[in-house]
Structures are given as structure tokens and as C-alpha cells.
Amino acid sequence: MSDAPLTTVPYGRLDADMVARWAALAPEDDGPVWMVNLMSYRERAAYADGRETDLTGREADDRYAPLEVLADIGAEIVLVADVEDQLLGPEPRWDRVAVVRYPSRRAFAEMATRADYRERHVHKEAGMEATIITCAVPIGSPADAMDPDALVDWGEVPHPPTDEDGPVEVLHLIRFHPGRADDEMVRYQDDAALVAVPHGVRIAGWFGIEGTVIGDGRGWDQVRFNTFPSREAFMAVVFDPQRLEAQRSHREVAIADTYTLVLRPVIDRLGASVAEARADGG
Structure with missing residues (x-):
């Protein structure tokens, strides 16, 4: 061959x-x-x-x-x-x-x-x-500046993990409008965090995209992985009125193209792999 x-x-x-x-x-x-x-x-x-x-x-x-x-x-x-x-x-x-x-x-x-x-x-x-x-x-995320003690224990969130609805990973593949990402997305993140943190969100990893190896001709800027204790917890954040207003005012202004996928992991060492690379200086 x-x-x-x-x-x-x-x-x-x-x-x-x-x-x-x-x-x-x-x-x-x-x-x-x-x-x-x-x-x-x-x-x-x-x-x-x-x-x-x-x-x-x-x-x-x-x-x-x-x-x-x-x-x-x-x-x-x-x-x-x-x-x-x-x-x-x-x-x-x-x-x-x-x-x-x-x-x-x-x-x-x-x-x-x-x-x-x-x-x-x-x-x-x-x-x-x-x-x-x-x-x-990997790129920086709000988790880098967050006090770990501020994270809500999954046993205390409104929609904790259950046998029927365990943790989900939510992927956001994002292409930004040129020149609109920084200010608008930071404003969205700040507003969305006020809703998501009490529901137990964790950031598994945010990544900057260097290039698309295989695709359909579209370029992408970032891919973000956020973990929620359950699908129900994530959907509660999705439909929260405060977050929806932030989405209309800031997220939709910043983003030109996106996929949002709800994932059920079979293998999940993503966050650990990022932490290990940072500990090794990579």
C-alpha cells in the first residue's frame, strides 16, 4: 500500500x-x-x-x-x-x-x-x-478566573443527574462575524453565566481553531464544550428568559454560523486532557 x-x-x-x-x-x-x-x-x-x-x-x-x-x-x-x-x-x-x-x-x-x-x-x-x-x-475561558468554591455541587442543583438523565456535554462550533466576537460574546458569557452556574455548568474545554482539516468549505473560529449535570439542567438554561435576552442582544450579534449539539459521552477525558497539557506546559 x-x-x-x-x-x-x-x-x-x-x-x-x-x-x-x-x-x-x-x-x-x-x-x-x-x-x-x-x-x-x-x-x-x-x-x-x-x-x-x-x-x-x-x-x-x-x-x-x-x-x-x-x-x-x-x-x-x-x-x-x-x-x-x-x-x-x-x-x-x-x-x-x-x-x-x-x-x-x-x-x-x-x-x-x-x-x-x-x-x-x-x-x-x-x-x-x-x-x-x-x-x-485550548484557549482561556471564564473557568480560569472562577473560584472553584463558587461552583455549585451537582447534588444541590435544581436538575441533578439521575439514572435516566445523566450528565451531558454540549458542543458549540462557532464562526464569528469579523470584529464582533470579543465584546459581544463577553457580554453574553457574563449574562449567561448568571443563569448557568446555579444549574451546575462546568467548562470541559474551550478551543481556538487553527484550521479545518476536512469540511465543507466553511471556516470555524472556536469549539466550546460545556458540561451540565443533566439534559434537563441544560434545557432550563436554554429557555431561561434572562439568557434568551442575552442571546438576542449579544450572542446572535457575534455569531455568523454555529452548530449546537447535545452529547451523551461514552468516553470523556476531555477536561482532564486539557488540564494535563497545561500542567506539562503544553
Whole structure:
């Protein structure tokens, strides 16, 4: 099998030039990155070689999962979650979200040249209808300045986690209007926090986006992950009149395009991975 890098994929536009630049990075110019994957599956897998299969798109992607390859290059899957609801954003409808922390951009670029990775990638091609993969690095958030003692214990919030409605991760993929993000989003965050904190919100990680590895031509600026003790807690914040007014006055002014996804995590080490990187100086 060829060790040439991938230049096209059937499930989105691949920025091959950006990946090629990463492959040439010197170690001192590189460092850890988080690849955020939004995945929409085909109803039935369709292999390029025409083989017959009864696999669904999701089942084909499960066969792709390159766990050994990731472990070999020092990468780690830090979040896998099913999309329970897509509250904002156009088609496609996303089915699953995964986040992988790579030790460097170069490691990600070189992974695609490995024969063992390419052997597995045929399953991803068969299963995937559309994908957005963004390269992200942690940025500051209100949590950095918050006294941990100010956080409300989940046992004391109005809608605590239950067996039927446990914690949810809420993803916001965001593109800002040029020049409008800073002031308007800070105002929105300040107002929204007054509602969200009493309902037990935690910030798992906010990330600035360096580039879109695979997508549909749209650029993105940030991806934010906020954790709530339950879906009911999150929806109470969504429909709070104070937050809705802040959304109309500030958030909608700042944001040009967005997806908001309610996620049910299967694996969730996202916040821990960010904390570990900061402790290591990464």
C-alpha cells in the first residue's frame, strides 16, 4: 500500500496543503493539538471496491477505529459521544463526535502515510457521509478566573443527574462575524453565566481553531464544550428568559454560523486532557 499522504477523501474537502505543511514542522514549532471530529453516517456502508456488506455506516466506522495506530504515535481519544440532539445548525445531521489529542501536528500528518492506518481507513470511507475535522488548541475561558468554591455541587442543583438523565456535554462550533466576537460574546458569557452556574455548568474545554482539516468549505473560529449535570439542567438554561435576552442582544450579534449539539459521552477525558497539557506546559 502506498505511503503517500491522503490528498482527497469522499466525505469532505481535505486541506491537503495544510497537512503537508504540518508534516514539515520542526519539533520546536509544534506541539499538542486536539482534533475535533463531527461525523454523519451513511445509512448503509458503501465500500469503494464494491464489496457486499450488511454494515451500517456507524458499524463500518467502528471497524475503522485505529486504536493501535493512535497509541503508537502517542495520541489519545479523549472524547467519544453520541449526538442526542442537534439544536442549532443546518444539514447534515451529526451522529457522533470524537476528540483525539495528538502529541503534535506532525504526528497527525504522518499518521495518514502509515500502511496500517490506510488499511483501516477504507472502513471510514465506507461509513461516513460527511465529516468536519478541526485542529484546535485550548484557549482561556471564564473557568480560569472562577473560584472553584463558587461552583455549585451537582447534588444541590435544581436538575441533578439521575439514572435516566445523566450528565451531558454540549458542543458549540462557532464562526464569528469579523470584529464582533470579543465584546459581544463577553457580554453574553457574563449574562449567561448568571443563569448557568446555579444549574451546575462546568467548562470541559474551550478551543481556538487553527484550521479545518476536512469540511465543507466553511471556516470555524472556536469549539466550546460545556458540561451540565443533566439534559434537563441544560434545557432550563436554554429557555431561561434572562439568557434568551442575552442571546438576542449579544450572542446572535457575534455569531455568523454555529452548530449546537447535545452529547451523551461514552468516553470523556476531555477536561482532564486539557488540564494535563497545561500542567506539562503544553
